[in-house]
Amino acid sequence: MARLSVNLNKVALLRNSRRTGVPDLLRFARIALDAGAAGLTVHPRPDERHIRRSDVPALAALMQPVRPRIEFNIEGYPDPRLHEILAEVKPEQCTLVPDAPDAFTSEDGWRLDAAQMALARPAVAAAKALGCRVILFIDPDPAVVPRVRDAGADGVEIYTGGYAEAFRHGTHAALLSRIGDTARRAAELGLVVNAGHDLNLRNIPPLMQAVPFLAEASIGHELTADALEIGFSPAVRAYAAALQAC
Numbered sequence: 001m002a003r004l005s006v007n008l009n010k011v012a013l014l015r016n017s018r019r020t021g022v023p024d025l026l027r028f029a030r031i032a033l034d035a036g037a038a039g040l041t042v043h044p045r046p047d048e049r050h051i052r053r054s055d056v057p058a059l060a061a062l063m064q065p066v067r068p069r070i071e072f073n074i075e076g077y078p079d080p081r082l083h084e085i086l087a088e089v090k091p092e093q094c095t096l097v098p099d100a101p102d103a104f105t106s107e108d109g110w111r112l113d114a115a116q117m118a119l120a121r122p123a124v125a126a127a128k129a130l131g132c133r134v135i136l137f138i139d140p141d142p143a144v145v146p147r148v149r150d151a152g153a154d155g156v157e158i159y160t161g162g163y164a165e166a167f168r169h170g171t172h173a174a175l176l177s178r179i180g181d182t183a184r185r186a187a188e189l190g191l192v193v194n195a196g197h198d199l200n201l202r203n204i205p206p207l208m209q210a211v212p213f214l215a216e217a218s219i220g221h222e223l224t225a226d227a228l229e230i231g232f233s234p235a236v237r238a239y240a241a242a243l244q245a246c
Contacts (some may be wrong), residue, residue: 002217034233195217
């Protein structure tokens with residue numbers, strides 16, 4: 001049964017469109033936790049277009065009574081700014097992404113060629129020294145998985161955006177198979193297997209059939225979109241239940 005980590009980026013994006021502090025990010029974090037989320041995820045980008053750096057310690061303080069049972073996951077590009085944030089709050093999990101700080105969203109996984117390995121290895125070691133579980137965001141590609149282990153990371157987050165797009169057109173079988181192959185290779189090497197990007201209540205069930213040992217899915221955009229119709233708390237409960245059904 002996979003854990004649901006609720007990504008709060010889209011709640012913060014809506015808040016940042018006004019100067020009123022509405023919606024209150026901490027209030028929605030509490031709602032997610034009360035509704036059964038097993039973790040919270042944030043991606044504090046340098047431009048602060050959604051999560052602001054000041055949000056991170058506030059969320060860590062909110063979660064303090066329930067951590068480490070309920071995990072804080074911080075995503076980001078491995079630069080000195082991210083390391084400062086990790087050192088301040090020491091999240092249970094850190095998910096490193098290779099995209100440039102001004103990227104629209106995280107859509108490209110680590111290839112871990114020589115240049116990327118030179119960046120990833122010290123970043124992984126530095127985050128692990130803080131006590132974080134370190135996850136590398138990768139495309140569905142079994143060939144990359146051994147390099148994740150060689151980089152010293154604890155696991156992978158498999159990018160599911162392409163699968164979600166293909167699912168909308170009914171052409172997802174090949175990508176789902178590739179995700180399954182990547183996940184199985186990671187599990188064989190003793191790595192944690194997470195997934196994320198554009199997962200929703202329709203495309204999660206086939207994913208769980210293909211990867212029944214999935215550890216965690218970080219979900220924000222689609223969950224927030226569904227919450228506009230059914231409410232935030234019911235949406236969190238529905239997504240948590242979908243991830244626990246195989």
